[in-house]
């Protein structure tokens with residue numbers, strides 16, 4: 001086991017500044033909400049290990065599934081907000097624990113697991129984020145009831161949280177992390193299928209694995225609006241506004 005490195009202390013000033021800005025964004029005009037939240041999420045991505053755009057990629061995958069499932073615009077909006085901020089509660093978790101390659105102690109597991117509820121407690125304080133906060137709290141619940149924090153099972157877990165769970169796991173498997181090299185798409189899909197009905201909602205896995213072929217998170221911005229629905233990349237199906245911020 002490696003010696004415990006001196007971990008970066010929680011940057012209280014950075015977190016406070018994020019929350020103050022979040023408060024301003026939510027109090028501001030409605031049409032500025034999503035663009036501003038997208039910018040803020042990119043900054044949260046720089047503060048939360050692994051600093052590599054995890055929240056934004058999870059948002060891509062989540063929206064890809066949500067669009068395939070034909071969710072309402074209102075649900076897509078809640079899904080996007082929740083996905084953008086889903087690991088907000090990891091701000092403040094000991095970085096050594098998050099990046100540890102060896103087996104975690106019980107206390108460390110508890111600390112990591114607490115991020116879902118911490119995110120909920122922080123974000124549910126903002127009236128406009130109440131719905132998204134519930135999704136964030138539940139994004140580690142598992143379909144068979146073995147998840148956390150409340151061991152919810154099946155449809156008792158909201159559909160949006162079940163979608164983020166699949167997107168989150170796919171990104172965790174395919175991204176390079178300190179403790180593993182990212183898996184190729186096919187292997188990660190096989191893992192999702194192997195855990196469908198246990199960890200994951202099988203219908204959500206089916207949509208993601210079988211109906212979204214190209215899972216590259218960064219689609220090229222189409223040259224013209226006309227190419228949005230005719231491009232080869234699955235992400236070209238996204239709402240046009242989607243291209244403006246990622």
Ligand SMILES: [Fe+2]
Nearest residue numbers: 086087139140
């Ligand atoms: Fe999480």
